[in-house]
Amino acid sequence: MRRHLSATLTAIALLALAACGTESGSGSGGGGADGRNDSARTAEGAGLPLTGVRWTVDSVTADGRRSTAPPGAYIELTEKGRAQGSYGCNRFGAEAVLRGATLTVAPAELTTVACSDEIHGFEKTLSGVFTGRLTARLDGKRLTLTSPAGDTVALVDEGPAPLTGTTWTVTSLTTRDVSESLPAGTEGSAHLTFAKNGRIGGRLGCNTFRGTGKISGQEITVQDLVSTKRLCMGTGGQVEAHLLKVLDGTVTYRLEGRELALTGATGAGVHAVAAR
Template identity: 40%
Template sequence: MLTLRTSRTRTRALIGTAVLPLAALATVTACGDEKAGSTSVGGAPITGVHWTVQSVTVDGKATKAPGSAYLEFVSDERVRGNYGCNHFDAAARVTGDSVDLGKSKRTMMLCEDKGVRAFEDTLSRALADKNTVKRADGRNDRLTLTRANGDTVTLAEQRDAALAGTKWNVTSLSSEDTTRSLPKAAQGRAGLVFGKDGHVSARLGCNQGRAKATVKDGHITFGPLTSTRMGCIGAAGEVEKAMLDVLKNKAAYEIQGKGLTLTKPDGSGIGLTAADSTPGR
């Protein structure tokens, strides 16, 4: 089992940062969901809160974040999150006015969207230095992380969307080491709605379907899917095949803010976003 340790020797650059598959990072996460105390800024806690990355400002230029980018201050010695495509889990030193990330573990997904790749580089560089933490505009649900050179990461508190009753739109497809946005021709055509009756309704790309969905211990077990049988080719067909693969049996699920991931044991899966949330570009 991989273990993160805080060291007096801090890793400042991402060169040499450990990389690992998402499944291995999940093991790291499972090993330590400790919340050692509650670090506060401006009298309100920042630990145990899902902080969505809104933007990063470098050299005076602000770049809007992808909807999947977030930070979570797990404790005053650990921070985890998503750079926009890849997840990370880092040793840290978090105080009431600063955050200093140390050596980190990160996934090594090949992100096909060039804009997301560029944002990942920008955010990871910003977080590889010590940042001053402040409440933005005096609001408890906004934070700014500011480097000594003035570069700023803006964060907003985001409550996790409910699994049941939310309209989830499929926004990305992933294999063990690659994630990519849906082809334009298939965007808006695929999604899931989990009902409180223990079933899921699915828009598959071309066809519509329904199946039993049993949620337990971070996994969803899907029953046999009944669906229409229209022929489906091209981009929509590709998305439909990926969805059918996920809905065959059992998948791990995770909700972070407005994002939902369903992952098969082989590491492939789909990413979904709550319908009232549009991922940034």
Template identity: 40%
Template sequence: MDRGTKLKHSAVALLGAAALTACGTQTVDGTGAGSGAVKNDVAVTGVRWVPESVTVDGKKYPLPPDADAHVEFEPGRAEGPGGKSGGSAGCNSLGADVEVEGDTVTVSDVAMTEKGCAEDVQRFEERFAEVFTGALTAELSGKGETLVLTKDNGDSITFGPEPPGPQEPLEGTEWVVTGLVDGGTAKSLPAEVEGKAHFTIGEDGRAGGSLGCNGFSTEAAVKGDRIEFGEIASSRRMCPGPVMKTENELREILSGKVTHDREDGTLTLTTDSGKGLTATAARK
């Protein structure tokens, strides 16, 4: 493959059965409810994936030790080349449009920079680019710790999650809300709220942020694995229906007593009634 050529591929038709929309609900174990349940979209978002190896024509190419490679999937299309998803293939930056439906991840409009790289890294990037395009079958294993994307011809990329860095402190960190939980059911946020709802718990006993549309502040006392929030004071902007519904749910969680728990960089706040939220630290 010519390294001086920007890689760009046309969109490929999505495969697979209809899946739950991004704003739908699913059980925590991802199995859905009832017989004949619609297959859920494979959970590839919200993780910084490292391509550990690429297999082409039966030959495995491991990621070189000195390569800087990672990919983050953000479904949807962006204007111009490169798309909304991307990262690095080892040396060069890449971008792409990605659609997820069921267990099919469709990659299109791929674009990469054209820097010269070490020979082994360049070879890995070339093999990666051959596979990372079109309709790919996704398989998660090991409790979501391994992701394999496979083309129809058997070529594949094996990803693992990027090792977590030092855990962010509970207090003083800006936490971005990524989802809601009600008992055993997890629910993603409406598209209008994604990335907009956030909060910070200060060491001074105060907390504040945004419910997705309106700003808020409240008292917050951390006692062991419990947080006691006070009554919320917020602005009173009128917001679209789905946004207001989410704000009301967040208001209920952030105005009482919750249990906090952290695992793999995700903070979970849960009320005694089983309602709660998940959040990750804002990127600096």
């Protein structure tokens, strides 16, 4: 398990990034005179409506090899000329200029969380493609960015996720001001869902669980929590023990886009992303 301070100088710099704009929508129309469908646009001479959208990274293709993105990887383009988001584990920010269908991204600043080897490999691939001059193509809610070498980043506008009815996959563990990446091999092992009828359930990292969760304002009161009785050892047991601390009594939540932060009364918490 790796640790980092959530208030590192780099992270503070990223939190100061300019807020996103509000431009949205892709528009549609019939085929043009050249037979091209206008719903898939490169919009020569006109800016694409890409800002103010949280673009979920679907995959990256580099040197002919396609890599599926881990949960939580996303990119936002602001109207103030910034690109920001998460490579999958580390957050980043960079200057970005959109002219017509050309997006030019400067070298990025990023946090330095130690991630699993698999996610680290994806982050290296994504950061290598999402830089320099890229050609943007928008097809409905899907966006493709292509480098001069032909490498691509595939993204989708999934919209914000509601608290209830969404499966939330745990991506990191927190204790007050310290955040830890999940232990190697436990990625995707813990998830939870808050149902509209007040029930909660999911997987703790080893055992499955269920209970009730009364939502009031920014708090969730968790009660009647029961789980299966499988003996959990090693890293799976560590994740489970931490999540049980979070779900003990009153839980404070913060929902932003497709990310959810939960903090228990003891200061133990988790970060989670909406499952795709």
